[in-house]
Amino acid sequence: xxxxxxxxxxxxxxxxxxxxxxxxxxxxxxxxxxxxxxxxxxxxxxxxxxxxxxxxxxxxxxxxxxxxxxxxxxxxxxxxxxxxxxxxxxxxxxxxxxxxxxxxxxxxxxxxxxxxxxxxxxxxxxxxxxxxxxxxxxxxxxxxxxxxxxxxxxxxxxxxxxxxxxxxxxxxxxxxxxxxxxxxxxxxxxxxxxxxxxxxxxxxxxxxxxxxxxxxxxxxxx
Numbered sequence: 001x002x003x004x005x006x007x008x009x010x011x012x013x014x015x016x017x018x019x020x021x022x023x024x025x026x027x028x029x030x031x032x033x034x035x036x037x038x039x040x041x042x043x044x045x046x047x048x049x050x051x052x053x054x055x056x057x058x059x060x061x062x063x064x065x066x067x068x069x070x071x072x073x074x075x076x077x078x079x080x081x082x083x084x085x086x087x088x089x090x091x092x093x094x095x096x097x098x099x100x101x102x103x104x105x106x107x108x109x110x111x112x113x114x115x116x117x118x119x120x121x122x123x124x125x126x127x128x129x130x131x132x133x134x135x136x137x138x139x140x141x142x143x144x145x146x147x148x149x150x151x152x153x154x155x156x157x158x159x160x161x162x163x164x165x166x167x168x169x170x171x172x173x174x175x176x177x178x179x180x181x182x183x184x185x186x187x188x189x190x191x192x193x194x195x196x197x198x199x200x201x202x203x204x205x206x207x208x209x210x211x212x213x214x215x216x217x218x219x220x221x222x
Contacts, residue, residue: 095163
């Protein structure tokens, strides 16, 4: 199995955060400073990440489970907010969306194919052929699969808690405050979740490395 080079390292996650978070915020404040209404500014800022998702699908003709959930959430959320015309609902729809994603990820943790496994694999195999082969051999073993499920469980619970905090803020705090505070909450929660999930997944990474080393020793001995 080949690994897309763009999936490895921190470049892709940082680029994603810049496009899907920093750019929409910049668009919002730019349009709002020009006199555009809060609702319309928020609506147009949301077009950027949505268009990126659609273009990526048109290019690759594939969507993993998490990307599909994000796409559906964006489309439904934007339709609801355009109908309601409520700026608070526009802010809340992203928060509700991440909560819905959290539920889907959490449920998947109890299935044979946890959603976050596909995202975790490149970080543990580093795109190396021997590590990829080791991953395939370990898949299906009790301990390895348990760790992968825990990873999705952590992401699912984390997204749900982050969503609850942002939804509450969307309807309690001023819109202008929540435009930037919502992002701060999301980025902060994302960083914490990533650290916790990464710590839990270290054992799986060690298992992959040891399995790859064992395979090399067997080849040398043969």
